[in-house]
Amino acid sequence: MTGAQLVLKVLQQHGVKHVFGYPGGAIMPIYDAFYDSELDHFLCRHEQGAVFSAIGYARSTNQVGVCMATSGPGATNLVTGLADALLDSIPVVAITGQVFSSLMGTDAFQEVDVLGMSLAVTKHSFIVEDINDLARVLHDAFELAQSGRPGPVLVDIPKDIQIGQVDFEPYPIPKPELPEFSLEQVEAARSLISHAKHPVAYVGGGVGMADAVDELNDFLTTTKIPAVATLKGLGAVDPTYPYYLGMIGMHGTKASNLAVQECDLLICIGARFDDRVTGKLDTFAQKAKVIHLDIDKAEFGKLRKPDVAIRGDFKKLIPQMKTVVDIGEWQQQVSDLKAEHAWRYDAPGEGIYAPALLNELSQKLPHDHVVSCDVGQHQMWVAQHMQFTSPTNHLSSGGAGTMGFGLPSAVGAQIARPDTMSVVVTGDGSFMMNVQELGTIKRFQLPLKIVLLDNQRLGMVKQWQELFFEERYSETDLSDNPDFVALARAFGLKAKTIHSRFEVSDAIDQMINTDGPFLLHVVIDEKANVWPLVAPGKANHEMIEG
Ligand SMILES: Cc1ncc(C[n+]2csc(CCOP(=O)(O)OP(=O)(O)O)c2C)c(N)n1
Numbered sequence: 001m002t003g004a005q006l007v008l009k010v011l012q013q014h015g016v017k018h019v020f021g022y023p024g025g026a027i028m029p030i031y032d033a034f035y036d037s038e039l040d041h042f043l044c045r046h047e048q049g050a051v052f053s054a055i056g057y058a059r060s061t062n063q064v065g066v067c068m069a070t071s072g073p074g075a076t077n078l079v080t081g082l083a084d085a086l087l088d089s090i091p092v093v094a095i096t097g098q099v100f101s102s103l104m105g106t107d108a109f110q111e112v113d114v115l116g117m118s119l120a121v122t123k124h125s126f127i128v129e130d131i132n133d134l135a136r137v138l139h140d141a142f143e144l145a146q147s148g149r150p151g152p153v154l155v156d157i158p159k160d161i162q163i164g165q166v167d168f169e170p171y172p173i174p175k176p177e178l179p180e181f182s183l184e185q186v187e188a189a190r191s192l193i194s195h196a197k198h199p200v201a202y203v204g205g206g207v208g209m210a211d212a213v214d215e216l217n218d219f220l221t222t223t224k225i226p227a228v229a230t231l232k233g234l235g236a237v238d239p240t241y242p243y244y245l246g247m248i249g250m251h252g253t254k255a256s257n258l259a260v261q262e263c264d265l266l267i268c269i270g271a272r273f274d275d276r277v278t279g280k281l282d283t284f285a286q287k288a289k290v291i292h293l294d295i296d297k298a299e300f301g302k303l304r305k306p307d308v309a310i311r312g313d314f315k316k317l318i319p320q321m322k323t324v325v326d327i328g329e330w331q332q333q334v335s336d337l338k339a340e341h342a343w344r345y346d347a348p349g350e351g352i353y354a355p356a357l358l359n360e361l362s363q364k365l366p367h368d369h370v371v372s373c374d375v376g377q378h379q380m381w382v383a384q385h386m387q388f389t390s391p392t393n394h395l396s397s398g399g400a401g402t403m404g405f406g407l408p409s410a411v412g413a414q415i416a417r418p419d420t421m422s423v424v425v426t427g428d429g430s431f432m433m434n435v436q437e438l439g440t441i442k443r444f445q446l447p448l449k450i451v452l453l454d455n456q457r458l459g460m461v462k463q464w465q466e467l468f469f470e471e472r473y474s475e476t477d478l479s480d481n482p483d484f485v486a487l488a489r490a491f492g493l494k495a496k497t498i499h500s501r502f503e504v505s506d507a508i509d510q511m512i513n514t515d516g517p518f519l520l521h522v523v524i525d526e527k528a529n530v531w532p533l534v535a536p537g538k539a540n541h542e543m544i545e546g
Contacts, residue, residue, distance in 0.1 A: 003131050004029035004162040007095065008037045010138040013171065016066050018042060018057065018415055020050040024070025026110060027097025029162035042415060042444060045436035047074050049408040051081025052434065054092050056412025059395045060370050060420075062211060064091045064145050065412060071098050072110030075156070076117065080402060083121040085152035087399025088232060089209065091145040092152040093138075094118075098127065101158040114156045123151030131164040139171055147176050149296035150209060178313040179295070181320075189267075189291045189308045190323040196265035196289075198330045199225045202248065202277075205232030205398070206270015206294060208391025212314035216269065217241065219318050223325050226334040228256040230271050231398045235388030243334055249277040250534045251380040254341040257532075257540040259334055260285050267321070268292045270314065273303035274399070283539035293317055343385065350500050351525050354378065354453050355385045357504050358425070361451065362386035364508050369393060369421040370413045374406035374430030377459040380530045382425050404433030407450070411437055414446045421449065421512070428454040428481050438491035441517050449511050450493070450519040452484055455526045463529045468536070488519035495519040 001009070007030055011019065020042045023031040034041045044050040047069040054065030069078050075096040085092045099108045118125045124144050126137045134157070141153040193199060207216050217238050220227055226243040229236060237244045246253040248260055257279075260266065266288040271277070278284035281303060292299065292306035293314065300309040310317060347353035358381050365371075371386060372395040373379040379396055388394040395413060397405040406426040414422040431452055441448055462476040488495035494514055498507045498521070511518045532543040 001166065001168055002029060002033065002162065003134050003157070003164050003166055004033040006134055006166055006168055007138065007157065007162070008033050008039055009168050010135055011039060011066060013173065014064065014142045016064070019066045019068060020044055020053040020057070020412065021068030022047050022050055022070070022074060024074045024097065024110070026071035026099055026159050027068060027074070027162070029159065030068065030095070030097065030157075042440065044408065044411070045439040046434065047077030048081055048404065049411070049434055049437045049440060051078045051092065051094065052084070052405055052408035053412035053415070053440075054094070055081060055085050055090050056372060056395055056409030057416045058090050058092055058412075059409070060392050060413035061416045062209060062392060063416075064093055064142060066093050066095070068095045069097075070110065071096060071114065072112045075112055075114040079117065079121055082118060082152045082154065084397055084400040084402045084405065086121055086123065088397065089150050089205065090152065091150035093141050093145050094152060094154045096154065096156045097162065098156045098158040100160045101129070102160070104158065114154070118154045121152070122154050125154040125156070127156040128158065128161050131161050131166045134161060134166060135169070135171060139173070143174065143176070179311050181310045181312040181317060185308060185310045186320045189310060189321060192265055192289055192291055192308060193223070193267065193321060194323045194325055196325065197327060198263045199265040199267060199325065199327065200260050200263040201225050201227040201267045201269060202260065202271055203227055203229045203233040203236050203269050204271025205230065205391065207233060207236040207314060210270065210295065210314035212318055213390060215315055215318040219322055222322050224331060225267070225325065225327070226259055226331070228252070228260060230274070230277055231383055231396055233271060233391065234383060235391040235394045239387040239389070243331060245334065245338055247383050249540070250279070251384065251530050251532070253384070254532050254543055255334070255337040257534070257543055258337055261539070261541040263288045266290050268306075269318065270294060272299050278303070279534045279538055279540040350502070352498065352501050352504060352522055354381050354522070354524050354528060356501070357508075357522065358382055358385040360504060361423075361508050364512060365423065366421050369423060370395065370410070370417065371423045371425060372396075372406045372410035372413060374424075374426040375401045375403045375460075376427045376430060377455070377463065377528070377530045378425055378427045378453045403430040406430060407434050407437045408440075410448050411440050411446060414448055415444070424448060424450045426450065426452050427459060428452060428456060428478050428484070429458045431484075435487070438488065438493065441493065442491045446517060447515065448517045450488070450517070451511075452519060452521050453524055454481065454484065454521060455524050455528065456481060457526045459526070459528075460530070462526070466529070467533075484519065484521045493517040493519050495521060497521040497523065499523045
């Protein structure tokens with residue numbers, strides 16, 4: 001068979017069913033092989049759409065997402081998505097076509113050093129130099145993308161390798177090796193937990209990626225230790241757990257931030273002390289000892305020195321943390337904090353208050369639904385005011401904060417989980433960054449629901465200009481936005497605009513009950529800001545409110 005046919009065979013061996021991509025000269029042999037293949041290829045309308053769809057696919061299923069692009073501009077268009085996947089530890093395999101090996105280094109048409117370019121934004125990148133290595137390299141790519149801390153891996157395949165002849169030999173797929181931890185370490189952690197008076201579990205994205213949501217909730221309900229979550233950890237803690245305080249950090253809940261500042265033991269489970277979480281690092285949870293559990297050793301002591309650090313598979317490790325605690329007083333304190341700082345949705349006026357709309361949307365959506373966000377104020381409102389029952393149901397660009405993430409990642413999630421309702425919550429700035437993916441929705445008749453919160457501004461940047469740049473609103477005005485309803489209709493979506501809070505309820509019902517895709521264009525006040533907020537360089541207990 002040809003190298004191109006072998007590529008698709010290996011993908012199938014790894015259980016891949018869906019691939020997102022965009023063809024071009026240097027990858028034409030692989031696209032030719034798709035013509036007779038059982039694999040489903042989804043043509044996106046931009047390579048960035050393809051990589052974000054692969055990310056959405058991966059995040060909503062915990063499986064590898066696969067995308068493809070041609071050499072040169074096709075490959076460069078993948079870079080932002082690969083960086084996004086690296087920062088959020090998402091398993092993605094990207095395959096790029098490369099010019100003929102004999103032309104490499106000659107500035108050939110559409111030649112870019114993809115290996116060199118991508119190394120900074122992938123867990124690993126390969127270029128295939130010998131057709132006899134092709135299968136092994138692809139297997140290695142899948143293994144690397146999923147093993148340990150997941151991440152994106154790129155395989156660049158010159159055209160001569162794609163058209164060359166090779167034998168296909170089935171390859172036994174190795175079982176992932178998971179690190180073992182010592183009982184001594186477990187004992188040290190358990191001793192800290194049982195002696196703590198004010199412990200808090202600080203839950204990150206690692207829990208969902210280790211498929212250890214049940215183990216985490218069992219640990220929490222057994223010990224009744226209060227818990228907070230990072231943006232990527234949302235959905236890991238059962239939202240009905242009475243000692244769950246919501247998101248921590250810059251736009252976290254006041255109760256979360258205050259509880260963490262007061263705690264004497266921070267049990268960090270699959271999180272990484274990101275600056276958006278800690279605020280001024282040396283003021284973060286100052287009184288606390290730290291237990292750090294992670295799959296990636298490199299995180300230990302990177303930003304905060306742990307008292308006990310254990311590398312392990314969370315499915316086995318978290319149950320080992322169960323121990324007897326005596327924290328009745330602290331539970332009461334935490335419950336009081338939660339009650340005192342509960343969200344309020346009674347904003348004045350007739351305009352639409354985005355947090356109230358999202359809260360209502362969250363209650364009305366079917367139990368198991370996926371929400372993909374874009375980046376900005378609306379992203380933080382989703383994190384604050386919507387509830388998730390699994391981390392695979394909340395897709396948000398955390399580490400990179402990439403505008404344009406929402407629409408294509410929802411495309412990937414909808415294809416991965418066709419029976420689950422997928423909702424995009426986007427802003428008028430972010431929506432335009434990958435708006436071409438409306439074409440993908442149309443082509444594949446994806447029943448996505450899009451809630452576009454339109455403040456005619458780059459809201460989050462405008463908020464910072466208001467608060468930290470003396471209201472000098474430089475280049476954040478979007479009042480010349482297109483007619484979003486007409487735009488959506490041009491792609492075959494049903495669409496509607498609302499301006500008043502009295503229209504919200506019916507509009508949400510209409511959107512949910514409409515068969516097929518729907519865009520709900522929600523006009524909101526450009527002055528609305530996200531609160532509370534930890535200002536840059538400040539400590540988390542110094543949160544400000546509007
Ligand atoms: C690709 C990219 N470019 C720029 C930014 C910086 N940025 C962060 S939020 C934001 C504004 C987002 O505006 P919009 O999508 O309308 O959302 P809003 O904040 O108004 O809810 C910008 C420009 C970014 N995060 N990503």
